[in-house]
Amino acid sequence: MAKSATLYRMATDEHICPFGLKSKDLLKRKGYELDDNLLTSREETDAFKNKHDVKTTPQTFIDNERIGGYDELRSYFNKSEAGQQGTTYTPVLAIFAVTLLMAFAFSYASNFALLSLNTAELFVALTMGVLAIQKLRDLFSFTNSFITYDLLAMKVVRYAYVYPFLEAFVSIGMIAALPAYTVAPISLFIGGVGAVSVIKAVYIDKRELKCACVGGDSNVPLGFVSLTENLFMIGAGVWMFIK
Incomplete structure (x- = not known):
């Protein structure tokens, strides 16, 4: 029936x-x-x-x-509740996966080896660019989250509003192969401050916070992902000077 x-x-x-x-x-x-x-x-x-x-x-x-x-x-029908519930790494995983495939695609189209430093550099630059977009789409929400753990933004709130633009500039500068002295210092600075801030908030103070890395309205927990983002920027800055 x-x-x-x-x-x-x-x-x-x-x-x-x-x-x-x-x-x-x-x-x-x-x-x-x-x-x-x-x-x-x-x-x-x-x-x-x-x-x-x-x-x-x-x-x-x-x-x-x-x-x-x-x-x-x-x-x-015994199906789980619709939508994402609680903390999740899904937004970050989606961004990392797509930017990695984009880096492979750009390298393939340019006849570069897929597993090369060029691909790795593109991956870092594209990831930073997409993360910057996530922050820029709602600066108000991003800053509300960012100033609760970033050591510099706590003291100079305006830095929180500037940060996504700096991250976007580093991304674009890396892709455009701008002179290292114009891009690397910014990458090292924001990455360094960010890494120290995350280490203090999460691993020293043991605070449970949401990461502003993909925007202020995310449920991504602060910790490994945000630290990785900052280490990317530090590594990118060092690499640009070496290169």
Whole structure:
């Protein structure tokens, strides 16, 4: 006997409910024949909520029993809560993985050896650039997090607003092969201050903080990742002088 479900979801000219679409997709993937009912106006949506005494849509019904919204539907199918929960390294891993593949791609297109110092330099530069973008997309949130552990930003708050621009400059300067004296000192400075700050906050003071490395609204824990970012900058600065 075919499994069937009834779904009510909001889909107006102004708004299509994303959770309604996700509920529809989940039910179809679970093999349900779906009676998909669109609530095409605010008035129709409000009337549905009043009739069934619910506060939100979408709403799914299976075997004439109301299951609820998207989160309740996932729970019904014994699936974990939607979205990332708690601290996670996913944003950083995604950035590192993509920038590494980009470095390989650039080296391949330029006929450089994939496993070479050129690829490593590109990887560091691209990673710093993407991390700078993550910070620049919301400077306010980034600074709110950064000034809680960076030793210089604690004393000079404006440094927190300048930091992402300096990181972006180092990234662009490395890719453009600008003279070392214009880029390396900045890389060494921000990387050095950052590394000392992370070591003090995490490994000496034992504070549990969120890392501002991918922006102030992330759930990436402060520690190894941020220290790696700063060591990248220190290493890049040293390498530029040697090179």
